[in-house]
Structure formats: structure tokens, C-alpha cells
Amino acid sequence: MSDAIAIRNLSLRIGGANILDSVNLRLNAGEITGLIGRSGSGKSMTALAMMGLAPGAAEISGEIIIDGENVLAMRERARCDLRGRKIAMVFQEPMTALNPLQTIGAQVAETFLAHEKISRAEAFGKSKTALGRAGLPPEEISPERRPHELSGGQRQRAGIAIAIAMKPGVLIADEPTTALDVTTQAEILGLLKTLAKEDGSALLLITHDLAVVSSVADRIAVLKEGRIVADESADDFYSAAPTSLAREFMPARVKRDGARPASPKTALAADNLSCDYVNARRSVFVEPAVFRAVKNVSFKIAKGETLGLVGESGCGKSTLARALLGLHPIAEGTAAIGGEIFPAKDKAAMRRLRRKIQIVFQDPYSSFNPRQRIADILAEPFHLFDEPMTAAQKRERAAALMESVGLGADALDKYPHAFSGGQRQRIAIARALATDPEVIVLDEATSALDIASRNHILELLQSLQAARGLSLLFITHDLSVIRDIADRVMVMNEGRILESGETDRIFESPQTDYTRRLIAAAPVIEWRESAGDMNG
Amino acid sequence: MSALAASLKSDKGLTAGASFVALFALMALISFVWTHHDVAAIDVDARLSGPSLKHWLGTNHLGRDVFSMIMVGARVSIAVAVFAVGIGLLIGVPLGLLAAGTRGIIEDIVMRMSDVIFAFPALILAILITAVYGPGAINAVIAIGVFNIPVFARLTRGAALPIWTRGYVMSAKTAGKNGFRISLEHVLPNILPVLIVQATVQLSLAVLAEAALSYVGIGAQPPAPSWGRMLAESQTMVSFAPWLAIFPGLAIFLFVFGLNLLGDGLRRRLDPHRIVGAM
Numbered sequence: 108m109s110d111a112i113a114i115r116n117l118s119l120r121i122g123g124a125n126i127l128d129s130v131n132l133r134l135n136a137g138e139i140t141g142l143i144g145r146s147g148s149g150k151s152m153t154a155l156a157m158m159g160l161a162p163g164a165a166e167i168s169g170e171i172i173i174d175g176e177n178v179l180a181m182r183e184r185a186r187c188d189l190r191g192r193k194i195a196m197v198f199q200e201p202m203t204a205l206n207p208l209q210t211i212g213a214q215v216a217e218t219f220l221a222h223e224k225i226s227r228a229e230a231f232g233k234s235k236t237a238l239g240r241a242g243l244p245p246e247e248i249s250p251e252r253r254p255h256e257l258s259g260g261q262r263q264r265a266g267i268a269i270a271i272a273m274k275p276g277v278l279i280a281d282e283p284t285t286a287l288d289v290t291t292q293a294e295i296l297g298l299l300k301t302l303a304k305e306d307g308s309a310l311l312l313i314t315h316d317l318a319v320v321s322s323v324a325d326r327i328a329v330l331k332e333g334r335i336v337a338d339e340s341a342d343d344f345y346s347a348a349p350t351s352l353a354r355e356f357m358p359a360r361v362k363r364d365g366a367r368p369a370s371p372k373t374a375l376a377a378d379n380l381s382c383d384y385v386n387a388r389r390s391v392f393v394e395p396a397v398f399r400a401v402k403n404v405s406f407k408i409a410k411g412e413t414l415g416l417v418g419e420s421g422c423g424k425s426t427l428a429r430a431l432l433g434l435h436p437i438a439e440g441t442a443a444i445g446g447e448i449f450p451a452k453d454k455a456a457m458r459r460l461r462r463k464i465q466i467v468f469q470d471p472y473s474s475f476n477p478r479q480r481i482a483d484i485l486a487e488p489f490h491l492f493d494e495p496m497t498a499a500q501k502r503e504r505a506a507a508l509m510e511s512v513g514l515g516a517d518a519l520d521k522y523p524h525a526f527s528g529g530q531r532q533r534i535a536i537a538r539a540l541a542t543d544p545e546v547i548v549l550d551e552a553t554s555a556l557d558i559a560s561r562n563h564i565l566e567l568l569q570s571l572q573a574a575r576g577l578s579l580l581f582i583t584h585d586l587s588v589i590r591d592i593a594d595r596v597m598v599m600n601e602g603r604i605l606e607s608g609e610t611d612r613i614f615e616s617p618q619t620d621y622t623r624r625l626i627a628a629a630p631v632i633e634w635r636e637s638a639g640d641m642n643g
Numbered sequence: 644m645s646a647l648a649a650s651l652k653s654d655k656g657l658t659a660g661a662s663f664v665a666l667f668a669l670m671a672l673i674s675f676v677w678t679h680h681d682v683a684a685i686d687v688d689a690r691l692s693g694p695s696l697k698h699w700l701g702t703n704h705l706g707r708d709v710f711s712m713i714m715v716g717a718r719v720s721i722a723v724a725v726f727a728v729g730i731g732l733l734i735g736v737p738l739g740l741l742a743a744g745t746r747g748i749i750e751d752i753v754m755r756m757s758d759v760i761f762a763f764p765a766l767i768l769a770i771l772i773t774a775v776y777g778p779g780a781i782n783a784v785i786a787i788g789v790f791n792i793p794v795f796a797r798l799t800r801g802a803a804l805p806i807w808t809r810g811y812v813m814s815a816k817t818a819g820k821n822g823f824r825i826s827l828e829h830v831l832p833n834i835l836p837v838l839i840v841q842a843t844v845q846l847s848l849a850v851l852a853e854a855a856l857s858y859v860g861i862g863a864q865p866p867a868p869s870w871g872r873m874l875a876e877s878q879t880m881v882s883f884a885p886w887l888a889i890f891p892g893l894a895i896f897l898f899v900f901g902l903n904l905l906g907d908g909l910r911r912r913l914d915p916h917r918i919v920g921a922m
Contacts, residue, residue: 429813432816432817433816433817434813434816434817457819458819461817461818461819464817465817466813466814466817468810468813468814470810473809473810473811474809474810474811474814475810475811476811476828476829476832476833477833478832478833479828479832484811487814487815487818487820488814488817488818488819490818490819490820491818491819538814542818
């Protein structure tokens with residue numbers, strides 16, 4: 108097989124820090140290579156260097172050869188000609204990769220106009236073909252739509268249409284499905300595979316999750332701290348039981364400690380709960396449209412229990428979480444914490460109830476005020492205690508909280524930007540623990556983390572739960588997390604709970620088509636010989 | 644502050660802007676204890692003399708020293724600009740925070756009031772104030788200050804709205820903090836860079852506005868020297884005593900230029916992607 112692109116001894120330094128260290132990687136035409144690495148391992152920088160888009164401050168050495176030419180030695184004009192025509196990229200976040208002001212048809216046409224001497228009308232005609240190939244047939248999804256008129260999956264398809272427009276020999280997809288739901292993820296991966304095979308392109312699929320690439324990749328390369336530590340065929344990589352290297356990129360089966368006896372005490376209960384979303388007024392004279400995001404939801408979480416709430420984005424799960432925390436008004440029905448109706452009417456009761464329920468959010472980057480030190484961040488909920496605390500008491504308690512999530516007290520004087528995503532989620536958990544709550548709501552709390560950090564957070568949550576008798580409401584679209592951690596699962600779609608039950612029961616005999624589709628779409632690592640028990 | 648010092652070295656525009664502004668501020672300060680000549684002294688013999696060793700930037704039709712007048716005039720320019728922008732910040736920022744924090748009817752009222760002030764011609768308001776209270780620097784401060792209120796109210800609201808959707812604001816709510824404390828502890832510190840940059844831009848606009856008001860005679864009153872009025876007085880003599888127009892004009896230009904460079908430099912320095920839609 109011929110090389111579509113060859114990276115030889117690529118090293119990259121920024122400000123004295125080694126980002127990439129003698130990376131060697133060849134991509135063959137028509138082959139799909141999975142490039143696996145944790146966040147910060149240099150995956151994205153490799154992709155950018157291949158596109159000739161490494162930041163100006165980077166010192167680069169080595170060679171990146173496409174069609175006998177070294178990208179690194181090219182002038183910018185030549186690189187512009189190369190990009191889009193011979194090498195193209197699909198980005199992680201389709202919302203920011205597309206121009207919100209242009210129609211998707213125009214954005215695909217742009218690629219043709221940049222590389223071919225054709226008229227605007229011809230380019231639009233060709234862009235329809237490209238969009239059709241990417242699964243956006245013009246007769247169903249008009250090329251005149253703008254990105255905000257598309258769903259997340261459709262936006263990613265538009266991004267793919269732009270990348271494959273010129274049938275480039277090399278296609279790079281940098282975490283193309285991380286921002287998407289499981290069902291959409293499966294479709295997008297299938298699409299990328301089909302397109303790469305049809306065009307005979309070399310596809311580089313960059314991800315932190317081994318499960319994502321296992322069904323599509325022909326070869327697996329692992330990047331660790333800027334070095335390639337494994338590069339072999341997928342059959343070899345998946346042949347035997349997982350090596351310790353592979354385990355770093357797999358969702359660990361964090362075993363639930365058997366069937367726990369259900370506590371008779373109810374920590375959190377929702378009874379016929381409904382929530383409305385009021386759209387922005389279109390005019391002063393028109394009543395704003397009201398959308399019922401949560402419809403008659405009832406459930407109970409026992410003390411010490413973990414309830415998983417699964418559903419695709421837009422199903423109402425985050426609105427439900429906010430309603431339970433008093434962050435979103437309840438339209439009908441009630442929520443109760445420890446038997447008391449929440450939100451409470453009088454202030455003292457409200458403070459007492461707020462202490463009992465806390466939340467950890469998805470995005471570890473926007474969860475903290477970047478201008479506050481960790482000590483102040485952790486001290487914020489102390490405000491809910493009836494007796495004011497002295498500065499020394501606050502600090503002592505903050506230090507104890509940091510210890511309980513496995514971070515040192517020396518971190519208290521640092522600012523959030525000094526911590527990695529996984530560490531920040533630990534701090535978020537510490538903040539949620541600050542008032543000794545009975546219930547913690549985890550709203551996609553592990554979705555933004557790489558697999559290794561995710562595994563650590565899940566372990567931490569389980570040990571905290573065992574030690575403190577916490578009840579957890581774990582909201583996610585990631586079924587493997589739910590399967591690991593939840594005692595019971597609720598499946599939510601379009602604001603309603605479709606079904607709920609014991610985790611194993613739901614996974615083994617789902618009652619609704621929707622649940623069956625969700626489970627079928629979840630990526631599973633296919634171990635070539637010893638398949639079976641590792642599937643998660 | 645050491646980070647600021649380091650960035651001063653690396654950013655030439657910021658250095659130049661800060662130097663110009665510091666130079667004029669220094670000049671205004673020195674003028675309290677020393678001026679080259681007594682600024683009020685009338686020397687009829689030396690009237691309308693060009694720049695010389697005795698009168699560095701020449702004299703006007705009464706023989707007053709232009710350099711000394713520019714030094715003292717800097718006080719008026721700076722004081723009017725600082726107080727006017729101060730009024731805008733002190734009233735506009737809380738209004739903007741209130742609008743973003745409460746939404747609904749209060750937000751509508753604040754924003755529509757801003758629209759009304761924006762639509763009202765500044766000069767008319769200044770003339771109105773002068774008509775009622777008589778001319779003077781204080782009136783200039785009020786007139787310019789009033790027009791700074793909606794600028795800061797809008798900017799603050801616009802910058803604060805996305806902060807209200809951040810995770811840390813949600814957390815603060817679950818910690819039972821009320822809107823007032825969230826605005827103060829979480830929203831304000833995070834929109835401060837935008838406000839600082841806008842404040843420098845508004846300062847330069849206020850200097851120009853003060854010069855314009857003085858030029859039409861409703862700013863600082865004689866004998867207190869003011870750059871704008873120096874320009875106005877030079878108007879009939881510019882053909883035979885050009886220095887009378889050139890130097891005050893140059894002072895206004897350099898000071899405003901310096902403020903703009905400073906504003907741009909600060910914009911670059913203070914987290915570039917946080918500065919959005921500065922007006």
C-alpha cells in the first residue's frame with residue numbers, strides 16, 4: 108500500500124516544552140488509523156502540524172510528506188493549495204467550526220471555489236453532491252440552511268461535507284463525535300468509514316476513547332506524552348486481552364459492590380414534576396411560546412442509592428436537574444428532599460434544604476470563577492450554614508474537602524486554570540460536598556473528561572458514596588458510565604420517562620425501542636478473540 | 644503589577660499610550676506647583692509673540708504664555724474626563740448589572756431609558772444645563788457624564804448576560820447566594836477587563852467632548868485656561884499666529900491618541916477573547 112502521508116521524526120516545541128517528540132507515523136491510502144491519546148498528549152498538535160497549521164510560536168523539526176512534498180518546508184501559498192485538496196480536517200465542535208452567518212451550501216462551495224476555476228453556480232451544484240454524500244441530501248435538508256437550523260449530528264455532517272468536497276487523499280477527524288450523542292456518534296463514525304473507503308482516502312481518527320475506534324479502525328497508534336508508544340494493526344491490538352496500555356483508554360468496569368440493600372429512607376422524590384421553557388418573546392405584543400421540557404416525571408432515590416438518568420441531548424434531563432436544585436421553576440408537581448417540599452417558602456428552611464442537595468456540572472472549565480482561588484471557591488457554599496464561620500474554620504474545612512477528593516491542601520491558594528480537567532472535576536465534587544449534602548446531582552459530570560480521568564472520578568464517587576451514604580443522581584448520555592455506576596436507570600425522551608428499573612434489567616431486557624436503540628448505538632470494544640465479558 | 648510591567652515592555656503601542664497619558668497627567672500635576680510663567684499674567688508687550696526661549700510655545704493676544712496655559716488646561720481636560728467617565732461607571736455599571744441580573748421588566752426599563760439618552764443630542768443637553776445653571780466645568784462633567792451612563796449600562800449588561808449562564812453562577816445559586824452577591828462576587832470581576840478598556844475609550848471621547856463644549860463657550864470659563872477655548876480664541880488670529888491653534892490642537896490630539904493607544908494596548912493585554920462587542 109502506498110503512503111498517503113508520512114510523518115518522519117516530527118518534533119514540536121512551544122516555549123521550551125516538548126509537545127511532540129520524534130513522532131513517526133504513516134497513513135496508507137484507504138486505511139483508517141485510530142490515533143489514541145489522553146488530553147494533552149499531543150494528538151491535536153499532530154493533526155495541526157499535518158495541516159501546516161501549527162502555531163507560529165512552535166519550533167518544528169522533522170518532515171511531513173504528502174505526494175513527495177514536505178508540508179513543513181512549503182510556503183504558505185502552497186499549503187493553502189494543499190489544504191482542502193489533498194488533506195482536510197473534521198473538527199470536534201461543529202458549532203464553532205461552521206460560520207453561523209453562511210448557508211451550509213455556501214460553506215461547502217467555498218472549498219471548490221478555492222481550488223477550482225469554476226463559477227459560483229457550478230460550485231453550488233457540486234456542493235449539493237458533497238452534502239448528499241455526507242448524508243444531507245439536498246431534497247431533504249436544504250443547502251440554504253444555516254448551522255443553527257441543523258441538529259448537532261447534521262452540523263457535523265456539514266463539516267464532513269466540507270472536508271470531503273475535494274476527495275482529499277488524507278482526512279483527519281479530531282474527536283469528531285465527542286460532542287455528539289451515542290446514536291449520532293455511531294452514524295457519524297459509519298459515515299466517515301464509508302466515505303474514506305469510497306474515496307480511497309487515508310483517515311486519521313483522533314480520539315481519547317478506544318471504544319470509539321474499535322469498530323472502524325484498521326490500525327491503532329497510541330500517543331503518550333508526545334511519543335508514539337504503539338503502532339500496530341487493529342487485529343493485533345485487539346487480539347488478546349487488553350494490555351495495560353489499552354486499559355488506559357478503556358472505560359474501566361468500576362464494579363458496583365453487588366446489589367446493595369435498598370434503604371427504606373427516600374432522599375429525593377419527584378412527584379408528577381413538569382417544567383416549562385419560555386422562549387424569548389418575538390414581539391412585545393405576542394405572548395411568548397411555552398415549551399414543556401419535562402412532562403409529569405415521578406421518581407424516588409433512596410438514601411445511598413445511585414440513580415442513572417439517560418437520554419439524548421434535548422430530552423429534558425438538564426432541565427429536570429435544574430428544577431430539582433431550584434434553578435428552574437417547577438410548573439406542576441413537586442420535588443421533595445428528605446420529605447420536605449423543595450423549594451421551600453421560608454428562607455431558613457430553604458437554606459437547610461439547599462445544604463442537602465448540590466450539583467456537579469459537565470464543563471470543568473466554566474464551573475469555576477477564574478478570578479477566585481480554590482479556597483474561596485470551596486468556601487462559597489459555607490454561606491448556607493446557619494452559624495457564620497471564621498476565616499480559619501473555612502480554611503480548615505476547605506482543606507479537609509480537598510483531602511477527601513484526593514487533592515492536597517496546598518492547592519487551596521491556586522487558581523482554577525492551574526488544574527487539569529479531571530482535577531477540576533474533583534474540585535467541583537469537593538465543592539458539592541462542602542455542605543455535607545444528602546444528594547448530589549451529577550449533570551454529565553464525566554462527559555468532558557478523557558477515559559482515564561473519568562475512571563478516577565467514578566471510583567472517587569463510589570468511595571465517597573460508600574463513606575457518606577450519599578445519594579447520586581447521575582445524568583449522562585454515556586451508557587457505559589451508567590452501567591458501571593448506577594443501581595437503577597431511568598430512560599428519558601422528549602421530556603418523559605420512558606422506562607426505569609434495575610440497571611442490569613434495563614440493559615439486558617429493555618422494554619422500549621428507544622432504549623434498545625440507545626444501547627445498540629453505544630460503542631463497544633470488539634476484542635477479536637476473547638470477546639464477550641469485556642464488552643461494556 | 645510585575646505582569647503589567649512585563650507586558651509594557653513587550654507591547655510598544657501600550658508603552659507609547661501609557662507614556663503619553665502619564666506625560667499629560669504629570670504636566671497637570673506639576674502645573675499646581677510650577678508653570679513656566681504665571682498663567683494668568685498678562686504681558687501686553689510680548690503679546691502674539693511666536694515660540695521663543697522666553698515663551699516656549701509663544702503667547703496669545705493678551706500676552707499669556709501658551710505653554711503654561713496648556714499645562715493648566717490639562718487639569719481641566721483630565722478632571723472633566725475622569726469625573727464624567729466616573730459618573731458613567733458609577734451609575735451605568737450597577738444599572739447594567741441590575742438589568743442582567745433581574746431580566747424582565749426592570750431590564751426593559753433600564754435598556755429603554757438608555758435608548759432615550761442615546762437618542763438625545765449631547766450638545767442640546769449641555770446647552771440646556773448651561774441655560775439653567777450657567778456655564779462651567781461642572782456642567783460639562785454632568786453633560787458628558789450623563790451620556791456615559793447608557794454606554795456603560797449597555798456594555799455591562801451585554802458582557803454580564805453570558806456570565807449568568809456559567810457553571811459557577813449556577814453553583815453560587817445552589818449555595819443560596821442572591822443576585823446582588825452573585826453580581827458583585829462573580830459577574831463584576833469577570834467583566835472588569837471589558838469595562839477598563841471601554842473606560843479608556845470613553846476617557847478619550849470625554850476629552851474631545853470637553854474641548855468641544857469649551858470651544859462653543861459652555862465649558863470651563865475664563866480666566867481658567869482650557870484647550871478647547873484656546874482653540875476658539877485662536878480662530879480669528881490663526882493666519883498670523885498659527886501657534887495659537889497648533890499647540891492646543893496638538894495637545895488634544897496627543898492626549899486622545901495616547902488614551903486610544905492605551906485602550907487598545909489594554910484590550911490586547913486583558914484576555915482578548917473576553918472582550919466582545921465593545922462599542
